[in-house]
Amino acid sequence: MTDETTETAGHDDARHAEKMAKKKAARDKIMATKTDEKGLVIVHTGKGKGKSSSAFGMIFRHIAHGKPSAVVQFIKGAMWTGERDLIEKHFSDICQFHTMGEGFTWETQDRARDVAAAGAAWEKAKELIRDERNSMVLLDEINIALRYDYLDINEVVEFLKNEKPYMTHVVLTGRNAKDELIEIADLVTEMELIKHPFRSGIKGQPGVEF
Structure with a gap:
């Protein structure tokens, strides 16, 4: 490395350090204003x-922090999943797990049955959310139940606004x-879906899909 190259590299390093210092100062200023905490409604x-x-x-972050949590699965039924197996075997003392669905609607082919299952899952979800010992409650695939009108979206929204x-x-x-x-x-x-192996004939695999 020539002296000129070394000097250029040193100049670039100094500029980078100065830029990052300014960015950190600006970020610290913003973060200093973020002092509130609240339970969030999070949608994926x-x-x-x-x-x-x-x-x-x-x-799993909640489990790692020792915070009680709960899961209600609205659609998945008897199908085994790695998450459920791990939680039920090792963390059932801190995370309740309730699989209330009976599979996707095209599997049951019975709307009344699907509505009843979703209703039971929602009742369990409300019970778990009302229990203030639970720091987080996951309602897995509830959006599917809402999409097919197995549940009343207005009831769900009002509960989250007024009773959570x-x-x-x-x-x-x-x-x-x-x-x-x-x-x-x-x-x-x-x-956002950009590519999926299913389109190439690859089925769901343990450790990736379930």
């Missing part, structure tokens, strides 16, 4: 993969989140 939606996976990541304890986080996953839900949510993430 969109056609892309990762909605439930991301939500379970937050459940102030410090309880509620996470709602599934495609096609209703506008009414998005409007009251504190955090909404839409997963």
Whole structure:
């Protein structure tokens, strides 16, 4: 390395350090104003993969912090999943897990049965959310139940607005989140589908899809 190259590299390093110092100062100033805490209504939606996976990541964070949490699965039925197996085997003392669905609607082919299952899941969800010992409650794939009108979106919204304890986080996953839900949510993430192996004939695999 020549002296000229060394000098140029040193100049670039100094400029980078100065730029990052300014960015840090600006970021620290912003962060100093963020002092409030509250239980969030969090929505994961969109056609892309990762909605439930991301939500379970937050459940596992709660478990890691020793914070009680709960999961209600609205659609998934008897199908085994890695998350459920891990939680029930090792963390059932701190995370309740309720699989209340009976599979996707095209599997049951019985609307009345689907409505009844969704209603039972919603009653369990309300019970868990009202229990202030639970720091987070995940309502996995509730958006699907809402999309097919198995549940009344107005009832769900009113409950989250008026009965959810102030410090309880509620996470709602599934495609096609209703506008009414998005409007009251504190955090909404839409997963965008760009590529999916299913289109290439690759089936769902353990550790990736379930």
